[in-house]
Amino acid sequence: MKVEITIDESLCKACAYCIEACPKKNLEFASNINKSGYHPVKVKDKSKCTGCGMCYQVCPEIAIIVENES
């Protein structure tokens, strides 16, 4: 199984919905600030991502792209 998760930092508005929705608790806020002034979300450990797409489902900004090949 190959999973690829990309987060577009510039779109993130730090609502934290994805952090709450991730079943593996694999997302957290980054320490840097994006151009809109929010701390964007980043993936803690890409190898732990199962590609379930729950973060994509709840993300209001469509900032998260998940590719899941199984």
Place this chain on the structure above:
Amino acid sequence: MKRVYKRPEGLSKTIMRYCPGCGHSIVHRIIGETIDELGIREKTIAIAPVGCSVFLYEYFNCDSIQVAHGRAPAVSTGIKRVNPELIVFSYQGDGDLAAIGTAELIHSATRGENFTIIFINNAIYGMTGGQQAPTTMPGQKTTTNPYGRDPKLAGYPIRVSEMLATLDGPVYIERTAVNKAVNVLKTKKAIKKAFQLQVEKKGFSLIEVLAPCPTGWGISPLKACEYVDKVMIPYYPLGVYKDLTQVK
């Protein structure tokens, strides 16, 4: 098998200017995905309301019209009767649909016009600064109700789905929410079914979506989702209120 979760083609590349945690953009994405999956982008017309989603025509990658406040069902009726082959959906908030547009809503529903209404219920007038809407919860604080909505003074919230389900015209009415992943998936299913019914020319369908409005409610996005769960869903129970078909 490869599954890719990315921005649907039904949406344009424009960045959505909604507040952090707004339910509108989640529902936009769901509609965009539905348009993609049913392959109806070339013949879909979106009707934008007055409200936060007034710029909907910039976000959707299909033809759209922005109409006068509350008159979306009337314009949808016109388009659909002139060209029944088009897929028409109106996207309305609670102020647009349940306050100023009540007459248009009820009469287009009872006529059973063949179009879909996506009704976003966030219990407040978001764009104008958080005033009381017809769907504001009893006790909920708004800028026009600083001590909370008092039903003796301001009446009780309107349950639109239940009200319309008593009519004979509508074919499919369901209430869902977008406050957590499981409800988002159910909303997707409901909206896809509503569009499918329209493609099959079955008749009027309305999907009411309970959405968080963190800015209007003055709380954080996660607290707003909790509010939907604890306060709104007990008053506005989720579920199918009318279904005259057996389409799956």
